[in-house]
Amino acid sequence: MSADHSLPDTSAPAEGASPVTQVGYLPPGTRDRRALLMRLLGTYGTIIVLGSMLLIFSVLQPGTFATIGNFRNIINDMAIGTIVAAGLTVPLVAGDFDLSIGYVASFCGLLVVGLLSYSGLSIPLAIVLVVGLGTLIGIVNGIVVSKIGVNAFIATLGTGTIVVGLNYAYSGGIPLQLTQSREFTGIAIGRIAGVPHLVIIMAVVLALLWVILNRTVQGQHIKAIGVSPESARRAGVAVDRSRIVAFAIASTCAAIGGVLxxxxxxxxQVTAGDSFMLTSFSAAFLGSAALREGQFHILGTLIGVLTVAVGNNGLAMIGAPIFTQFLFTGSLLVVAVALGGIGRRYGRG
Structure with a gap:
């Protein structure tokens, strides 16, 4: 008589057995709680991180960090980075990347000094030319991406590298000193009714970008492209033109940041704005996990920049080595992308 070597049927639990014993099974209540937790992280994760850092640094350095003067310095110091990051937010809303913004900021900052000190241009003309150049670079990015069909990652990285070459060709790799037009420095360091010019300019740029994205037809088109370019095209949206506009806005803001x-x-300085690329992406992705479920938006980017600025300021206050700021910003970018992904995954759950 032969033995029965057939394997037991494990496709269903035995009668009366608890379903929780099945591998990979979660009871409905557990699944709901997990989904709720993920949605909370995707929507409020950045605010939780910001609040935690404020609390920790305030406890560690109550006499220096947790002061009105220090918070004023943080807001003033983050103003230029906020302008660049807010500009980057626009193509991100459309589903595109722009890796050239840091190089554009560096070149435009160098160029405006050269035009003032060595070409003898007036301040308004030099600024208009430099910001116009930034807009032109963005238009080129948009054309290469939308009309030629080059991936935005590759296109803007290539454009940014070309800008680096122009930077070194113009300056020879040597910083340019402002030899005249002392009024130019007053643009950044001046105050109106005690409020720094940088903070006022930041507020104006943020307000304009918010209005563009939320109160104009062009902004709605950019948002529609971010959801589905093909659906937007079928709905009559000029997809290529809207993407070009988004890239132009990003580079214009980068140029403004470079001038400031x-x-x-x-x-x-030849490389002064290069770091804006990493910090801007960190801020924008952190912002996607602030008040929205994985969606890029201007208010979120402001919160993201504030989070990065508070972290760097707090590390400096406690005397942490300079390399820890790079470790912090890089780690924050990873966390930001993760939080944004969680928000998009569970936002409609």
């Missing part, structure tokens, strides 16, 4: 940076420093 040069005004603040009183010189044109």
């Amino acid at each position: 940076m040069a005004s603040n420093l009183g010189s044109g």
Whole structure:
């Protein structure tokens, strides 16, 4: 008589057995709680991170960090980065990346000093030309991406590298000093009724971008492209033109940031704005997990920049080595992308 070597049927639990014993099974209540937790992280994760840092640094350095003066310095110091990051938010809303913004900021900051000190242009003309150049670079990015069909990651990285080449060709890799037009430095360091110019300019740019994205037809088109370019095209949206506009806005804001940076420093530095790329992406992705479920938006980016600024300021206050700021910003970018992904995954759950 042969033995029965057939395997037992494990496709269903035995009668009366608890379903929780099945591998990978979660009871409905557990699944609901997990989904709720993920939605909360995706919507309020950045605010939780910001609040935690404020609490920790305030406890560690109550006499220096947790002061009105320090918070004023944080807001003033983050103003230029906020303008660049807010501009980057627009193509991100449309589903595109722009890796050239840091290089554009560096070149435009260097160029405006050169035009003032060595070409003898007036301040308004130099600023208009430089910001116009930034807009042109953004238009080129948009055309390469939308009309030629090059991936935005590759296109803007290539454009940014070309801008680096122009930067070094113009300056020879040497910082340019502002030899005249002391009024130019007043753009960044001046105040109106006690409020720094940088903070006022930041507020104006943020308000304009918010209105563009939320109160104009063009902004609605950019949002529609971010949801589904093909559906937007079938609905009559000029997809290519809207993407070009988004890239133009990003580069224009980068150019404005470069001009303000040069005004603040009183010189044109070859690589001064390069770091804006990492911090801007960190801020924008952190912002996607602030009040929205994985969606890029201007208010969120402001919160994201504030989170990065508070972290860097707090690390400096406690005497942490300078390399920890790079570790912090890089780690924050990873966390930001994760939180944004969680928000998009569970936002409609």
